[in-house]
Amino acid sequence: MKVKRFFAPDMRQAIRLVREEQGPDAVILSNRQVDGGIEIIASVDYDEAWLERETTGSTQPEESSAQDNVAEPAEVHRATETYTRNAQPEAQETALPSPSVDWSQDPSIVAMRDEIRQLRGLLEDQLAHLAWGDMKRREPLHADVIRRLSSMEINSRLVERISAPAVHARDEAHAWKLAMAELAANVPVAGEDFLDQGGIVALVGSTGVGKTTSIAKLAARYVLRHGQRHVALVTTDSYRIGAHEQLMTYGRLLGIPVQVASDHNELRSTLNSLSDKRLVLIDTAGMSQRDVRLTEQFATLADTGLPIRTLLVLSATVHPSVMEETIRAFSGVPLDGAILTKLDEAASLGGVLSAVIEQQIPLRFVANGQRVPEDIQVARVSELIQQATDLASERGLPAESMMAETFGGCRANVHV
Structure with a gap:
């Protein structure tokens, strides 16, 4: 089992370091907040049985010694009764209201909340990448059309609608033709002088x-x-x-x-x-x-x-x-x-x-x-669409990470 420690300013960057160095099969063993950011301990070739043996072996002596110090039930009962009798009068005499504490501003709570927020963002990011990758495997023609429409900077709300006919396409050229026909049908152009x-x-x-x-x-x-x-x-x-x-x-x-x-x-x-x-x-x-x-x-x-x-x-x-x-x-x-x-x-x-x-x-x-x-x-709608595709071809296709964030997240939420 190969274990390595990683440091980064936040959780998202730390996970990216793990993914880049150890690959998608890496397992996070622990993470904690340290000065300057986040520390993650990750492993590849993770052996769960080995870790369990190590953990069990190290805790057994503590468990046996702890049992030696456990009081018998009768002793616990007598001690409880004595404590209750002694504590009751004092509790009745002193009935002071407990001061309210705003725990939401406690530094440890704030730090924990930030870490949970980072973990949530990380999880959403991973789910989005998985969903986009799954779509590319199951519907490659549809995914290709979505990416090309995105390169035209058609907004994401419309991309889903315009790309829908590509699901039934025979090949890549047919898929793009169907999408362009759908786009042309949606652009409101008067057509007369x-x-x-x-x-x-x-x-x-x-x-x-x-x-x-x-x-x-x-x-x-x-x-x-x-x-x-x-x-x-x-x-x-x-x-x-x-x-x-x-x-x-x-x-x-x-x-x-x-x-x-x-x-x-x-x-x-x-x-x-x-x-x-x-x-x-x-x-x-x-x-x-x-x-x-x-x-x-x-x-x-x-x-x-x-x-x-x-x-x-x-x-x-x-x-x-x-x-x-x-x-x-x-x-x-x-x-x-x-x-x-x-x-x-x-x-x-x-x-x-x-x-x-x-x-x-x-x-x-x-x-x-x-x-x-x-x-x-x-x-003329045909001329407008042609100019739009020409400008898009000059910029090239958007990055896979952007596609996953834009469209994978929507699909991940649908399937959750």
């Missing part, structure tokens, strides 16, 4: 996502197809310095009128004056999803009493959690879809796709550059 319907369209979104540039691209796209006299631009952005000038510049380049409205009364009056236009595009002020003035902006659009369709402009470069928060915040007005900008700057699209799937907001247009009007197109 939203502008052909005309009307009044307002673009809303956070600061810096590219609303004004998107307005110019959409206007130029419409001018090329229907002519200059059928489109007009309106800006309600009175917060950003130079916002009006930027839109005015685009208007002059395209040869279309640009109007300014600072409140809902001016906006209503302006829109009524442009009633002969087939398409009116409104550029709103960029605001954070946590800005308290969002309600005021929503009211400005709603109080016109006119049928305004709203598109939310989202940047593909933001973190998925920020995108989800943004979609929820701007849902204060009915959203007719979204424009996804800055695809050319995105390092990953899986998180973006996850956000629009979970929030169920249809993608209308995608923008992948600064050129007007070339760099905006109607959103």
Whole structure:
């Protein structure tokens, strides 16, 4: 039996040292808190019978000597009676309340609680690795698809759903094809040119996502197809310095009128004056999803009493959690879809796709550059998924440890 002592700052690192040096068959014989961390004694080629003989042999002399000092039952009874008679009067005279002690802050209790927490984390980690390894053995095609979807940064909640059809696949290529078909079926993409319907369209979104540039691209796209006299631009952005000038510049380049409205009364009056236009595009002020003035902006659009369709402009470069928060915040007005900008700057699209799937907001247009009007197109789900997989292939597959922590833990909990 090979026994070795290991030291580490915490239990998780100590177990990792044991696993790396002695392998998965190592047995932990003892562990204790020491200065600077945790001490573990572990063994390989563990011989339980040998350890039991050693333990039994060392304790037998103590047991025999202890028996020699054990009192007879009659002696114990007499001594107990004498003690009880002597103790009762004193107990009756002194009935002081016992002081309350907060044992939860005792250093030894705190240390024990920390060690239990570490052991629990270690156990969960080991169970997760076992569950992930078991899945790879039982459902290798399914596990492979889960890992590839994770490399796209599709969130774990959706990975389970999108990868489910791969269980019935014939081979690896078939499994991936089934998963991509499921992903495509879940991405809400409108597929038709939203502008052909005309009307009044307002673009809303956070600061810096590219609303004004998107307005110019959409206007130029419409001018090329229907002519200059059928489109007009309106800006309600009175917060950003130079916002009006930027839109005015685009208007002059395209040869279309640009109007300014600072409140809902001016906006209503302006829109009524442009009633002969087939398409009116409104550029709103960029605001954070946590800005308290969002309600005021929503009211400005709603109080016109006119049928305004709203598109939310989202940047593909933001973190998925920020995108989800943004979609929820701007849902204060009915959203007719979204424009996804800055695809050319995105390092990953899986998180973006996850956000629009979970929030169920249809993608209308995608923008992948600064050129007007070339760099905006109607959103196509096949192109979005292809770009997402291309970006994922550049990063490579995620580590096995990450897969075990993300997906093994869920499966371990299911089977416990």
